[in-house]
Amino acid sequence: MNGFSTPLFYIVAAIVIIPAVLMVSFRNLIYSAVAMIVSFTGVAIVFITLNAELLAAAQLLIYVGAISILILFAIMLTKQRSGEIQLFFHRQAWAALPAAVILAAVLGVVLGRGRYNYAPRPQNPATAQLSRLLFNQYALPFELVSLVLLVAIAGAILLAKREKRR
Template sequence: MSGELVVFFILALFTLGGAVLMINLTKVVHMVVALAFTFISIAGIYVLLDAEFIAFAQVLIYGGAVSIIMLFGIMLTKHNDHDETRNAGHKWLARIGVGVFFLVTLYAINGVNWLPEPSAMYDDNTTQIGIQLFSKYVIPFELTSVVLLVALVGAIILAKRDDHPEPVKEGEKNE
């Protein structure tokens, strides 16, 4: 058993542990912290795959920016922290859905040809990603930035919108 395999299993355990915690925790802030922990563990798996650029982007974008935006969204909005009562039928439906998803994923993984094929993927992969991103995929890249800008403006508008009370008329006291 190699050291790389041991590190993979540790990172996989942290990733799955963070995901399970995120699903099972009841406080929203704790859920976001568990999600950030999962994002950073996934970045470690990317490092093991020799995808340093994707790992850096994972930490920077998901581990940092998305988690901070989610925390700001939670803090700036009104939310009810009480756990809603859930129907027992919904829990069984979710369990059946997870079981079906597991079986489909297992079938798909068993059908993959795992023999390595020669490729020049690891030769300066950051440059290759940049060339592809700014030549072939420049329109989707720019559209993504516009969608993120619209989402940011919408979040600011929703956060600033308060329920304003009726204005006090002249001669009335404000109690």
């Protein structure tokens, strides 16, 4: 995907950012979830423009597939019985918006000003090479992460389990 043109990048960026902003703004949680799915899909496209096809696939599988469904289930399981909350936004939301804008600006400036050592051509390797990296040099962190997942799942089950009536 060498020479990916800048105008196209703007379109992809819009697919990521606009649904994200909408997600935070919607009052209905289901709408928010759908906006989130769109945004995640946009991130997958960003990965493709970065030569990271495997990442894009994983993004679609894990975020768009698994996590989104999980969140939708959670939303449905917790339908507000005592009516909607009156305030969707927190009291400090008015202060948070400018703070977030400034954060974006400052982060952008700080990141943009860095002097980076550019590679002449895209560096993200092919899938085979990536897997070799993942299962040789980074085998230990990989296994550790699997352990973390296992513990998290056990913990989640314990937390969400209905407590026995005494």
